[in-house]
Amino acid sequence: MRVFKILIAPRFFGFVNEIKGNKAHRKIKSLILIIAGIMLWLALFLLFYRLLIYFSSQELIGYILAKRVLGMVILMLFSILIFSNIITALSNLYLSRDLELCHSSPATIIEIFFSRSFYTLMDSTWMPVIFGAPVLMAYGLVYHAGINYYLNVLNVFIPLILISASLGIMFVMILVRFLPAQRAGNIVMFISIILIIMLYLLFRFLRPEKLVNPEVFTSIAQYLTELKTPDSRYLPSYWATSLLWASLIKSQTSHIFNHLLLWSTALSMIIINTWLAGYIYFDGFSKSLESRRRSSSGKKILETIVSVITKPLAPNNKSLISKEAYTFFRDNTQWTQLLLLAALIIVYLYNFSVLPLEKSPIKSIYLQNALSFLNIGMAGFVISALSVRFVFPSISSEGKAFWIILSSPLSLKRFLWCKFFAYLIPLAIISEILIVYSNYLLRVSGFMMILSSTTIFFMVFGIVALGVGLGSIYPNFEHENIANIATSYGGFIYMVASFIFIAITVVVEAGPVYSILKARFKGESISDLQLIWIVCSFIFVILFTILTVKKSMSAGMKAITNYEG
Amino acid sequence: MIKFENLTKTFHGIPAVDNINLSVPPGSVFGFIGPNGAGKTTTIKMMVGVLKPTKGNIFINNMDMLKEATRIKMSLGFIPDRPFLYEKLSGVEFLKFKAGLYGIAANAIDKKIVDLLNIFELTDWADELIESYSHGMKQRLIIASAIMHDPKVIIVDEPMVGLDPSGAKLVKEIFLDRTKKGDTVFMSTHTLSLAQEICGLIAIVDKGRILACGTYEDLKHQTRTEGNLESIFLRLTKGDKDSEGI
Numbered sequence: 001m002r003v004f005k006i007l008i009a010p011r012f013f014g015f016v017n018e019i020k021g022n023k024a025h026r027k028i029k030s031l032i033l034i035i036a037g038i039m040l041w042l043a044l045f046l047l048f049y050r051l052l053i054y055f056s057s058q059e060l061i062g063y064i065l066a067k068r069v070l071g072m073v074i075l076m077l078f079s080i081l082i083f084s085n086i087i088t089a090l091s092n093l094y095l096s097r098d099l100e101l102c103h104s105s106p107a108t109i110i111e112i113f114f115s116r117s118f119y120t121l122m123d124s125t126w127m128p129v130i131f132g133a134p135v136l137m138a139y140g141l142v143y144h145a146g147i148n149y150y151l152n153v154l155n156v157f158i159p160l161i162l163i164s165a166s167l168g169i170m171f172v173m174i175l176v177r178f179l180p181a182q183r184a185g186n187i188v189m190f191i192s193i194i195l196i197i198m199l200y201l202l203f204r205f206l207r208p209e210k211l212v213n214p215e216v217f218t219s220i221a222q223y224l225t226e227l228k229t230p231d232s233r234y235l236p237s238y239w240a241t242s243l244l245w246a247s248l249i250k251s252q253t254s255h256i257f258n259h260l261l262l263w264s265t266a267l268s269m270i271i272i273n274t275w276l277a278g279y280i281y282f283d284g285f286s287k288s289l290e291s292r293r294r295s296s297s298g299k300k301i302l303e304t305i306v307s308v309i310t311k312p313l314a315p316n317n318k319s320l321i322s323k324e325a326y327t328f329f330r331d332n333t334q335w336t337q338l339l340l341l342a343a344l345i346i347v348y349l350y351n352f353s354v355l356p357l358e359k360s361p362i363k364s365i366y367l368q369n370a371l372s373f374l375n376i377g378m379a380g381f382v383i384s385a386l387s388v389r390f391v392f393p394s395i396s397s398e399g400k401a402f403w404i405i406l407s408s409p410l411s412l413k414r415f416l417w418c419k420f421f422a423y424l425i426p427l428a429i430i431s432e433i434l435i436v437y438s439n440y441l442l443r444v445s446g447f448m449m450i451l452s453s454t455t456i457f458f459m460v461f462g463i464v465a466l467g468v469g470l471g472s473i474y475p476n477f478e479h480e481n482i483a484n485i486a487t488s489y490g491g492f493i494y495m496v497a498s499f500i501f502i503a504i505t506v507v508v509e510a511g512p513v514y515s516i517l518k519a520r521f522k523g524e525s526i527s528d529l530q531l532i533w534i535v536c537s538f539i540f541v542i543l544f545t546i547l548t549v550k551k552s553m554s555a556g557m558k559a560i561t562n563y564e565g
Numbered sequence: 566m567i568k569f570e571n572l573t574k575t576f577h578g579i580p581a582v583d584n585i586n587l588s589v590p591p592g593s594v595f596g597f598i599g600p601n602g603a604g605k606t607t608t609i610k611m612m613v614g615v616l617k618p619t620k621g622n623i624f625i626n627n628m629d630m631l632k633e634a635t636r637i638k639m640s641l642g643f644i645p646d647r648p649f650l651y652e653k654l655s656g657v658e659f660l661k662f663k664a665g666l667y668g669i670a671a672n673a674i675d676k677k678i679v680d681l682l683n684i685f686e687l688t689d690w691a692d693e694l695i696e697s698y699s700h701g702m703k704q705r706l707i708i709a710s711a712i713m714h715d716p717k718v719i720i721v722d723e724p725m726v727g728l729d730p731s732g733a734k735l736v737k738e739i740f741l742d743r744t745k746k747g748d749t750v751f752m753s754t755h756t757l758s759l760a761q762e763i764c765g766l767i768a769i770v771d772k773g774r775i776l777a778c779g780t781y782e783d784l785k786h787q788t789r790t791e792g793n794l795e796s797i798f799l800r801l802t803k804g805d806k807d808s809e810g811i
Binding site for chain 2: 258314316318319320322326327330331337397400401403404405406407408409410455562564
């Protein structure tokens with residue numbers, strides 16, 4: 001226990017020092033993030049509170065729905081916990097830089113294993129628990145639960161967390177026993193992302209909205225059967241749901257068996273993991289230190305594509321853009337993010353294809369064009385979501401090798417513009433595909449097609465410039481995982497700035513577009529005053545975009561020039 | 566040639582480099598030695614344009630770093646103490662990338678890349694990603710990339726860290742060979758035997774100030790020490806705490 005305490009002390013002291021050492025500007029950053037977190041927490045609470053109030057007003061179905069949703073929430077939390085434990089266990093048990101120091105110390109393998117499992121549990125649990133709490137609180141308030149329910153939440157979640165952490169750690173230990181940790185990490189990430197994408201697509205393609213549309217069900221019996229389909233009785237999340245539901249509705253039935261199942265599973269998982277760690281943990285760790293040679297397959301394809309694309313460029317631009325492409329496509333974390341975002345785009349387009357435009361009480365032609373206009377903003381948000389993952393971290397992606405750029409004769413201005421164009425071109429192509437294809441699905445008029453594709457084209461310039469600029473203002477060259485840059489304070493600021501930029505563009509265009517469409521549908525002509533207003537609005541959008549690009553890039557340039565680590 | 570004029574760098578008001586004046590003639594290996602935290606790496610970072618001086622100027626080949634950084638950097642080769650590189654590039658790709666940054670077309674330097682990889686014994690690893698290289702291999706790759714564009718001034722921070730004896734010998738030979746052609750090597754090191762062996766001129770720094778500067782013989786004379794460079798170094802940095810900057 002003494003050694004265990006020593007082994008976890010660095011994390012504790014690091015955390016305390018981080019809080020103590022926070023300077024004023026970092027305190028403000030933390031405060032903004034905490035406020036954003038609280039707002040999200042409250043939004044989640046209000047959403048579930050209103051939903052449950054609605055359910056509780058519906059006799060028979062409401063009761064079943066509430067229990068079903070609780071089961072789904074706990075199953076989801078349990079799955080997220082396992083997934084998150086797998087990811088953090090890999091880094092905490094096998095890839096952390098300080099592991100060599102720990103393994104060279106006189107601490108036993110089991111002591112190291114326990115300390116690292118503790119890190120894993122803490123890292124992967126805090127967020128699902130914090131954001132699961134408002135849902136459980138909403139249940140407690142709506143169903144007037146007593147203190148027993150809240151105590152039971154603790155009693156249920158402690159073993160559930162222990163089971164999910166043990167399962168995640170066990171999976172990783174077995175995997176790394178047979179594969180080097182780096183490769184196992186890639187495989188785990190890949191499989192997990194594919195699973196998430198499949199679940200996401202499956203969920204979307206099942207069209208859950210039909211549950212609120214009784215017309216699609218032939219009978220109420222079929223509807224109830226659909227709702228009552230139980231979870232597997234062998235899953236810990238099922239035992240947890242049964243216990244929580246019983247205490248929520250103050251059931252008199254004894255649930256001691258589910259209690260015993262939860263706690264005995266948690267404790268036996270810990271014992272099994274300890275035993276397993278004694279056999280295979282060190283072997284896996286030792287393997288993770290071995291380097292591997294690069295596989296030759298697929299080497300040439302990327303190189304050929306990059307060399308063809310960059311052929312007409314000047315040597316230094318060519319160098320930078322080739323390097324950007326190689327590092328991007330060879331980094332598995334970027335690949336997995338790409339897959340997630342591909343799913344986002346597929347679902348985005350799918351939603352347009354299933355819109356019941358004909359059934360709408362609003363005249364179809366109005367609706368199509370109004371949706372097409374809103375689509376500009378929504379596509380802008382999708383492009384921002386892509387940008388926060390790829391453009392914003394592109395400066396930080398230089399990492400500790402940034403000295404190469406700084407000490408080279410390449411000007412930082414050219415460096416930033418190279419980054420800008422390297423991301424502008426693919427994002428402009430994606431945004432045009434999004435807009436043109438969704439407009440095609442909406443069957444909009446030629447005017448709306450031209451307007452939205454032109455607007456999004458200009459919008460991409462602003463979104464990318466904001467990404468490069470703010471990425472230079474908030475760089476993190478010391479990162480261990482590039483995927484974390486998007487969720488940093490700077491990433492949050494970027495999303496806010498990007499949303500404001502999109503909103504201003506859309507709002508300024510909204511009035512003129514409405515008057516043009518109104519005049520067209522009513523067969524009226526546009527007055528001179530309206531024409532001036534329309535022209536001024538479009539000129540404003542163009543100037544606003546140019547100003548955003550210019551200001552973002554110069555602010556980024558200034559920040560990166562003054563960067564001193 | 567290299568010249569510092571009142572070069573100063575402060576971090577939060579604390580001087581890391583304190584009003585240094587120095588002149589390094591062309592065609593020499595210049596040793597810049599001092600204890601940890603003496604300001605060596607800060608000075609080097611200002612020389613290569615990674616850090617901006619708080620006060621003062623750096624002139625390299627008669628060009629002002631504040632005004633003509635890009636032109637100066639074209640004629641510099643920098644070898645940092647820690648080999649941070651783009652891990653997802655192969656050795657060859659990295660060399661081509663560096664060539665591109667210096668405006669050299671990749672096809673114009675293919676032959677040179679092959680030669681450098683051969684000299685630094687990296688040919689077998691040329692197409693492997695840098696992430697699979699050992700520390701020493703990364704260091705050799707950085708040295709190869711630093712001399713690839715034939716710089717007139719080479720700036721080195723701890724050149725021998727991570728190199729095996731044959732690698733270290735090779736680097737020494739390359740440095741001496743280049744000074745014979747008129748190039749300048751500005752080297753910061755803790756390996757005093759190396760400094761004594763190859764540096765024509767040596768400056769000993771501590772707390773951001775130059776304590777002594779000259780040839781090995783000059784330093785012996787200035788400190789009235791008969792021993793090797795280590796004795797001079799210890800005398801200046803430990804034994805004689807009241808030494809005034811020179």
